[in-house]
Amino acid sequence: MIELRIPRSLFQEMIDDLERTHPFAMERVGFVYGKMGSIGSDATLALLCRYHHIPDDQYLEDDTVGARIGEAAMSQAMRDLYDGHSHRLCIFHVHIHGNHGEPRMSRTDSRELPPMMPGFQSTSRNGAHGILILSADHAAAWVWLPKEKESRRATRIVVVGAPMEIFEGGKTW
Numbered sequence: 001m002i003e004l005r006i007p008r009s010l011f012q013e014m015i016d017d018l019e020r021t022h023p024f025a026m027e028r029v030g031f032v033y034g035k036m037g038s039i040g041s042d043a044t045l046a047l048l049c050r051y052h053h054i055p056d057d058q059y060l061e062d063d064t065v066g067a068r069i070g071e072a073a074m075s076q077a078m079r080d081l082y083d084g085h086s087h088r089l090c091i092f093h094v095h096i097h098g099n100h101g102e103p104r105m106s107r108t109d110s111r112e113l114p115p116m117m118p119g120f121q122s123t124s125r126n127g128a129h130g131i132l133i134l135s136a137d138h139a140a141a142w143v144w145l146p147k148e149k150e151s152r153r154a155t156r157i158v159v160v161g162a163p164m165e166i167f168e169g170g171k172t173w
Contacts, residue, residue: 008161027066
């Protein structure tokens with residue numbers, strides 16, 4: 001089992017940033033950082049604690065995707081991950097799909113985002129890294145655990161605080 005926990009204030013910060021319009025990109029992206037822990041012998045926990053928005057000037061004009069970020073944005077994400085020098089530091093790419101219900105990776109997401117994970121894994125070898133996609137009323141995450149080449153779906157995403165929300169495969173509590 002893999003569970004992500006996000007404080008309500010951080011969840012709202014992400015949504016507020018990701019819903020802002022951009023001068024030319026169709027959507028916004030960001031990175032959320034956290035620490036990996038465990039909640040049992042076979043359960044992994046990622047406690048997300050800090051969001052990094054991508055400044056407008058670090059997006060590249062590309063009509064083939066909703067948003068493309070440049071080298072400066074990726075370099076900053078890698079520096080933040082490396083400079084943390086923190087054991088089990090995690091990073092997740094995050095963006096919003098505007099639909100309702102459980103989000104899925106688009107073809108573009110499936111093609112473009114997983115190739116980032118080996119770089120994250122080499123920078124923070126003991127952390128869980130991944131992709132977090134939000135929708136209007138749900139969330140889903142794909143997680144690469146340390147030393148694993150394939151992702152696993154997060155079993156549960158918990159937004160901690162009032163109101164508390166729990167997102168599980170197809171269900172919202």
